[in-house]
Amino acid sequence: MTTPEEPPAVAARNLCGMVNGLAQRxxxxxxxxxxALGLxxxxxxxxxxxxxxxxxxxLSERMGCEPSNATFVIDKLxxxxxxxxxxxxxDRRAKHLVLTAEGAAxxxxxxxxxxxxxxLAVLSPEQQYVLYGILKQALTGS
Structure with missing residues (x-):
């Protein structure tokens, strides 16, 4: 358990472990x-x-991957x-990716x-909002 009294390195390790665990879940x-959707x-x-x-x-930025990986995924979709x-x-050099009617459904x-x-269902909407703000601050530095 991370407490304010723990050395910063231990607290950071514990917190990173929790964030990684949540990300994996x-x-x-x-x-x-x-x-379930065949995807x-x-x-x-x-x-x-x-x-x-x-x-x-x-799309690749939103997915957190390289454009070539996103291209492979989009080819399949x-x-x-x-x-x-x-x-x-x-921009005539670029293509817009658009969902079909079936894709939107x-x-x-x-x-x-x-x-x-x-x-995240174990958290109330208010707790989710607070967590969102904390994670946003950690990710953006603001």
Whole structure:
């Protein structure tokens, strides 16, 4: 257990272990829900992050991976009829990734499944809000 009296290195190690453990539980949860839809975890992550038309670079940043990895995932989603590549409205070198009607429906089903029995369900909405703020501060430094 991390306490204010612990040496900083021990407290940091304990906290990192907890964050890693939570991240693993969230990843396992995503993987289980993805399988229920016939998707891989990276495919489910891409669908989850596609909140609207975006470039491959934008998607790869949201997924936390290299653009080449996102391209591989999108190729598979395109083959499943869930995503299409359209001409970018202002950059002719780029393509916009757009969900098909089936892709949007699959994304909605995925989001419903991800909301069920999430590892964060043990926290109240207020606690989740506080945790979000703390993690945002840790990640952005502000």
């Amino acid at each position: 969230i990843a396992d949860h995503l993987r289980e829900r993805a399988v 891989t975890a990276p495919q489910a992550t891409a669908l989850r992050e596609m909140t609207g038309p975006m470039t491959m670079r934008e 395109e083959g499943l009829g869930l995503v299409e590549r359209h001409a970018h409205p202002s 699959t994304r909605e089903r995925l989001l419903e499944l991800l909301a069920q029995d999430t590892p």
